[in-house]
Amino acid sequence: MSTPAASVAPSLSPSRRAWQRFKRNRLGYWSLIIFCVLVVASLFAEVLSTDRPLVVRYEGQTYFPLVNDYPETVFGGDFESNTDFLDPFIRERITTDGNWAVYALNPYGPKTLNYFAKAPHPSAPTAENWLGTDDRGRDLLAQLIYGFRVSVLFGLALTFTGVLLGVITGAIQGFFGGKTDLVFQRFIEVWGAMPELYLLIIFSAVFAPSIGLLLVLLSLFGWMGLSDYVRAEFLRNRQMDYVRSARAMGLSSGQIIWRHVLPNSLTPVVTFLPFRMSAAVLALTSLDFLGLGVPPGTPSLGELLSQGKNNIDAWWISMSTFAVLVITLLLLTFMGDALRDALDPRKQDR
Amino acid sequence: MSGPVADPPWDGPAVGRAAALLEVRNLRVGFGGQDVVHGIDFEIAAGERLALVGESGSGKSVSALSLLRLVQNADVSGSALLEGRDLLQMSERQLRGVRGDEVAIIFQEPMTALNPLYTVGTQIGEVLQLKKGLTARQAQVASVELLASTGIPEPARRSQAYPHQLSGGQRQRAMIAMALASAPKLLLADEPTTALDVSLRGQILDLLSDLQRQHGMAVLLITHDLNLVRRFASRIAVMERGHLVETGDVARVFAEPQHAYTRKLLASRPERDLAEAAPAVGESVLSARGLRVSYPVPVPGLRGWFKKGEFVAVQGADLDIAPGQTLGVIGESGSGKSTLALAALGLLPFKGSLCVAGTDWHEARRSGHAKALRQRIQVVFQDPFSSLSPRMTVEQIVGEGLLVHQPTCTAAERRERVIAALADVGLVDDSSQGGGWLQRYPHEFSGGQRQRLAIARALIVNPELLVLDEPTSALDVTVQKQVLALLQRLQRERGLSYLFITHDVDVIRAMAHEVLVMKDGAVIERGPVEQVLAAPRHPYTRTLVQAAI
Numbered sequence: 001m002s003t004p005a006a007s008v009a010p011s012l013s014p015s016r017r018a019w020q021r022f023k024r025n026r027l028g029y030w031s032l033i034i035f036c037v038l039v040v041a042s043l044f045a046e047v048l049s050t051d052r053p054l055v056v057r058y059e060g061q062t063y064f065p066l067v068n069d070y071p072e073t074v075f076g077g078d079f080e081s082n083t084d085f086l087d088p089f090i091r092e093r094i095t096t097d098g099n100w101a102v103y104a105l106n107p108y109g110p111k112t113l114n115y116f117a118k119a120p121h122p123s124a125p126t127a128e129n130w131l132g133t134d135d136r137g138r139d140l141l142a143q144l145i146y147g148f149r150v151s152v153l154f155g156l157a158l159t160f161t162g163v164l165l166g167v168i169t170g171a172i173q174g175f176f177g178g179k180t181d182l183v184f185q186r187f188i189e190v191w192g193a194m195p196e197l198y199l200l201i202i203f204s205a206v207f208a209p210s211i212g213l214l215l216v217l218l219s220l221f222g223w224m225g226l227s228d229y230v231r232a233e234f235l236r237n238r239q240m241d242y243v244r245s246a247r248a249m250g251l252s253s254g255q256i257i258w259r260h261v262l263p264n265s266l267t268p269v270v271t272f273l274p275f276r277m278s279a280a281v282l283a284l285t286s287l288d289f290l291g292l293g294v295p296p297g298t299p300s301l302g303e304l305l306s307q308g309k310n311n312i313d314a315w316w317i318s319m320s321t322f323a324v325l326v327i328t329l330l331l332l333t334f335m336g337d338a339l340r341d342a343l344d345p346r347k348q349d350r
Numbered sequence: 351m352s353g354p355v356a357d358p359p360w361d362g363p364a365v366g367r368a369a370a371l372l373e374v375r376n377l378r379v380g381f382g383g384q385d386v387v388h389g390i391d392f393e394i395a396a397g398e399r400l401a402l403v404g405e406s407g408s409g410k411s412v413s414a415l416s417l418l419r420l421v422q423n424a425d426v427s428g429s430a431l432l433e434g435r436d437l438l439q440m441s442e443r444q445l446r447g448v449r450g451d452e453v454a455i456i457f458q459e460p461m462t463a464l465n466p467l468y469t470v471g472t473q474i475g476e477v478l479q480l481k482k483g484l485t486a487r488q489a490q491v492a493s494v495e496l497l498a499s500t501g502i503p504e505p506a507r508r509s510q511a512y513p514h515q516l517s518g519g520q521r522q523r524a525m526i527a528m529a530l531a532s533a534p535k536l537l538l539a540d541e542p543t544t545a546l547d548v549s550l551r552g553q554i555l556d557l558l559s560d561l562q563r564q565h566g567m568a569v570l571l572i573t574h575d576l577n578l579v580r581r582f583a584s585r586i587a588v589m590e591r592g593h594l595v596e597t598g599d600v601a602r603v604f605a606e607p608q609h610a611y612t613r614k615l616l617a618s619r620p621e622r623d624l625a626e627a628a629p630a631v632g633e634s635v636l637s638a639r640g641l642r643v644s645y646p647v648p649v650p651g652l653r654g655w656f657k658k659g660e661f662v663a664v665q666g667a668d669l670d671i672a673p674g675q676t677l678g679v680i681g682e683s684g685s686g687k688s689t690l691a692l693a694a695l696g697l698l699p700f701k702g703s704l705c706v707a708g709t710d711w712h713e714a715r716r717s718g719h720a721k722a723l724r725q726r727i728q729v730v731f732q733d734p735f736s737s738l739s740p741r742m743t744v745e746q747i748v749g750e751g752l753l754v755h756q757p758t759c760t761a762a763e764r765r766e767r768v769i770a771a772l773a774d775v776g777l778v779d780d781s782s783q784g785g786g787w788l789q790r791y792p793h794e795f796s797g798g799q800r801q802r803l804a805i806a807r808a809l810i811v812n813p814e815l816l817v818l819d820e821p822t823s824a825l826d827v828t829v830q831k832q833v834l835a836l837l838q839r840l841q842r843e844r845g846l847s848y849l850f851i852t853h854d855v856d857v858i859r860a861m862a863h864e865v866l867v868m869k870d871g872a873v874i875e876r877g878p879v880e881q882v883l884a885a886p887r888h889p890y891t892r893t894l895v896q897a898a899i
Contacts, residue, residue, distance in 0.1 A: 014743055014789060241737035245807070248695045248817075250724035250754045259750070263741040 021342040028338020031331040038331075042149035049106040049142040053085055056094050056101040086116055106130070108139035110146040110299040122307075122314040132316040134307050140317060144324050146299035151281045152328070154211060158280035161219040163269060166226030171265075173227070174234020175257055181231070188224050196221045200292055209295045218283060226272060233265035240264075270343050274336025278329040285325065301325060370431075371396040371568050372417075372536055377428035379409065379416045387413050389428065390594040392587050394536065394568045399559075401571045401583035401600070403615070405826035406797075409592040410572050414538050418449050432536070451481045454529035458541040460521035464513040470497070470524045471509030477531040496527040501557060519550040523557065530561060537562070537569045543578065547682040548853055548897045555582050574827065576615065577898070580604060588612050618827040620834045620860035625674060625842050633708050634670040635815045635847040636677075636694060636727070640702035641667040643686070643693050663689040665871045666702075671815065671864075674841065676848040678862025678879060680855065680894065686871040687851045691819045694849060695729055696720065707814060725755045728808035732820035734800035738792040744803060745788040748772065751811035771810045775802040776836060798829035802836065809840070815847045822857060834860060855898035859883055867891050 023029050041048065052065040058075055065085065072083045076093045083090055086107065094101045108114065108129070114137050117123055121137040131140040169188075173181045200217055207213055237243065238261055246256050281301075287293035288302025301321055308318025370393035379387040387409040394400050404410040416426045417437055430437040432452065437445065449455075457463040465473060474496055475489035484492060490509070497505035500523040513521055522542065529537055539558065543551040555578060562569050571583055579586055579600060586604075587597040588611065596609040607613045642665055646658040664686040671677045681687045693700045696711045704711050706727050714723045728751075731737040738747055749768045752759045759767070768788065772778070777787070777799065792800055801821060808816055818837070822830040834857065840846055850861050858865055858879065865882045867875040867890070875888045886892045 014791075241731040241733060242739040244692070244695075244697060245729055245731060245737055245804070246739075246750070247697055248724060248727070248729045249751050249807075249811070250721045251750075255754075259742070259746075260739050264739060 018342045021344075022338050025338035025341055027334045028336075028341075031334035032338070035328075035331045035335060038148070039152055042145055042152065045145045045149055048104060049108060049110075049139075049145050050104045051084075051086055051107060051109045051112040053094070053101040053103045053107075056099070058094050058099045058101075084115075086112070086114060088116055106139065106141050106145070108142040110138070110142050111297065112139060112142065113137045114139065122311055122317060124314075125316055131320050132314070134304070134317055135311055135314070140304075140320060143299045143304060144301075144320060147301045147304060147321075148324055148328065150211070150294065150299065151284055151301050154215065154284050155277045155280040157215055158218055158222060158283070159273065159277045161215070162222035162276060162280075163226060163273070165219065165223035167230050167262075167269060169223060170227040170230025171234055171257055171262065174231040174265075175238055175253070175261060177235065177238075188227065191221075192224050194221070200287065204292050209293070211294055211298075214284070214287070214293060218280070222276075222280075226269065226276070229268035229272070230265055233268060234261055237261045237264050266343070267340075270340050271336070273339065274332040278332045281325070281328060281332075370394065371398075371433065372570075373429075373431040374417070375429045375431075377413060377416070377430065378426070379412050379421065380425045381423060383425075386592050387416075388592045390589070390592075392594060392597060394570060396535065396568055397562075397566045398585065399562060399569045399571065399583045400585045400587060401573060401579040402587050402589060403573060403576065403579055404589035405574055405615075405828065407591070408589040410589045411540055413589070414540065414570060414572050415455075417538075418453060418455070419445060420449075420455075450477060450529075450534075451532045452534055453536045453538065454532060454534035455538045455540065456522075456525050456529050456542045459545045460518070460525045461513060461545075463525060464521060466513055469510050469512055470516065470527075474509070474524070474528045474531050477528055481532040493527070493531070496531055497524065499530070499561070500524070500527045502527075518546055519554065522546060522550075522554055526554075526557065526561070530565065533565060533567075535567055537567055538572070539569060540572045541574070542571070544573075544575070548855070549682065549893045551578070552581075552897045558582065576827075588615065614828060618831045620831055620857055622860045623835065623838050624676070624861070624863065634705075635673055636669070636671040636704075636706055636849060638667055638669045638694070638702065638704045641669075641690070641693060641704055642701040643689050643698055663871050664693065664700075667866075667868075667873050669866060669873075669876075671847045671849060673814070673847055674845040675863045676841065676850050676861055678858040678865040679849065679851045679868060680853065680858050680865060681868035682853060684870070685868040687868050688819055689871075690868070691729070691817045691849065691851050694817055695727060696723065721754070725751075725811050726813055727815045727817065728811065728813040729817040729819065730801070730804045730808055730821045733824050734792075734797050734804055735824075737804050738800060738807075740792055743789050743791060744768075744772075747792065747803060748807045748810055751807065755811050767810060768806075771806040772803075774809060774840070775806045777802050777806065796829075797825050798833060801825060801833055805833075805836070805840075809844075813846070815849065817849045817851070819851045820853070821850075823852065823854065830857075837861070855883065855895055867894070 022032075047054065047066070050066065054064075054066050056063040056065060056075075063070055063074070065083065069082050071077075072079045072081060072090065075083055075090055077083065077087075077090060085091065085094075085101075085103075091101075093099070114129065114133060117128065117133065117137060119126060121133050122135045123129060123133045123137075125132045129139050129141070131144070133139055134143065169184065173184045203213065203217060243256060243260055246260050251259070284293055284300070285302035285305065288300040289306045290302075291306070293302055294300050301324065304317060304321040308314070308321060311317060373393045375391050376389045377387060377391070378385055378389050390413060392400070392402075402410045402414060412421055412424070415421050416424055417430045419426065419438075419442075426438055428438065432448065437448065440448070464470070471490060471493045474493035475484075475486065478484045478489040478492050479486065494505050494509050497509055502508050502520055502523050508516065508520065508524075513524070516524065522545075526542075542558070543554050546554060558569065559582060571578070573579060583600050585597065586600050588595050588603070588609065590611045596603060596607065596612045598608075603612060604616065607616055642662065644660045644662045647661045648654050649657060649659045667690060669677060679687045679690060689698065692698045693704060694706075696706075696714075700711075706723050709719065709723055711720070711723070714720045742750075745765065745768055748771055749764045752764050752767060765788070772787070792803065795803065821837070822833050825833060837848070838861070841848065848861070850858070852858055862879045865877065865879045866873055867882065867888065869890050875882060875886065875891050882891065883895055886895055
């Protein structure tokens, strides 16, 4: 039995103590830092990886190709069309004779076709394309950066909607029980029996594929597993003495759910959070792999994997995509472990 | 012997007594480098009844179970000679021969100690086949005989029953039959009666006594209940925080305890320190007439589709509690006393009338004043480990009532009131204890402290009536005494009324003005506490009172 005398100096606020517990898990803490850096970096992908220079100083004038379009004639070219800054001729014009240009760290966008590559496509990693190119001549690193961003944002959104729906439905079933529970359970059984993949195929034929549509469709089916766990937790917790005592205190059902039962029923939610997120990333990847996912042309990890399968000897495609996926999923799992420790106040504050 | 304790006074030299059956020397048990038992010595002669007594966390169960290496992840050292062979040096294989053969065990909770998938007869027969080499058929016959010897009615039929089909007392008898199957020389009984009702405790203990005499085996009884020790044991060993502080003959130790802790234990019977019983003046705080509470139960078969059966938990109860007085309700599990408490709190649908300070619950619900009524009647539950939400801080738990009933209170005022309420129940935020109590979670407090938190939570809304549902049953005796004293002080200072529900006659004697005896949902006896306990009229009350002595 622990007495207050035994634990030391917990005069910090509860959230500070939770943060302390999170930090104590070194693996999770560093995973969080690395993951945040990666996500933030990918949010600035348009600056880090683009085929347009950030700033050009040409014959006494400053240009910002990142925000404005300039015809080639501005920089001494022949055509009225938009400038291709990867063209060796243009590149030479804007970087010599006192002119200068600041190119992005990785001077390719996700859709940029490098017409001036020295090696045939798909090309192995070179000094120009650090991770090589895919079979259409697009830079792999740029694709991975943009694909990672799409996957992570999609994963976050899908996890959020899934958890929200799952917790709400689970809470209603578990807390009110009886007929409410019965009706909801039957509904879930019917709903869960719908062939999700066929629906996806049908919908992708009927509507123009888009990320928003995918999010809605996957959310419609993604909440059921979690809802069962939350329901079971609510069924267990609602008959505890502290709920009775809260009722005797005069709290309304809503207050009891929000203040008493929900915080004690979140263990499965938190435990599954990172796994749900990685499952969402994987779902998007596999749908893209099958060609049912994001609209064609959108950079995506699944599409890259499928390219890797079709060009099995271009090992850099499949290996680098695989590495990005593994690292993302690992980071998520490590963070999940630390999060679970942090949110359980019963863990000893050492 | 380590620690602050001097050599315990042995009850006479070992010479002249029968050679010890079990001789434990310098037994140490530790978990992860931290010792919980600090080198204890004791011995049991053949056919002797030794009681190992202590509060929770004193290491009594761990000491006994580690003799057979039944405690997981424990580092055990020292020696335990059973007829000259050291149990602690044996291989796992040799030890398996000893377990359940020469040394048998009875556990506290027979429901979990018996396998729910096998009949009782099969489980007893298994021991006989393993240890005595009987055939399945012989074992079956023998197990029926064993069940008969433990006094189970219709032993042949009961041996075909699964554990859930037996009552609590019968299950414990079956456990005893199982332990006796191998005719052990030593029986370890780990709190064998704690999970049972009071009137059954005496019966099981008498049974153990009888069987002990018949078989001439030694019994090591592990318990926290001094009444049981007095009734059963010939010698007592008192443990405190992993040290054996006193051993001796029961009569001698009870008459002249040597060690301060033993004296404290013996003095832990609850004391009566109440305001005088006053004749009801004015309106009663709680009054019930013809109170009836029932639960729907499913009816088997097709009929169950159309209608539900009914289980009546409380039938036709009348009661009145005067201001500043305590009504004690006593009864065994299943008697409907907890249901009565929940109905009084307005948490269960009921028939009849039930008024809190003159307002009927039905009336209050209809007119929408139920919330105001809830402020007047508050509750403290039995188990302080489940009655406080584990994810809320002390400040949130205690201050919650103010959020509901005085929403205008500012956060600063609320904190002040919380601190005052905690001080009222004897929890003073002392920086020498680490400080920051308000931000702590319930699991960081001991059982007694948690029960004080529950009382503070109830008191902060200034109720007139507290429903106390077995408030001290989960606590150690010394802590129980402190909590009861706190409740008595609060009653005197604030003129609170209590509806005090318990199964413990000693507690009711100390706490109640009036008493109500319940059995199977009905009130069978009522009256002033002195009268009911001194001269019980109903035979059931008489058994209850006698069982407590």
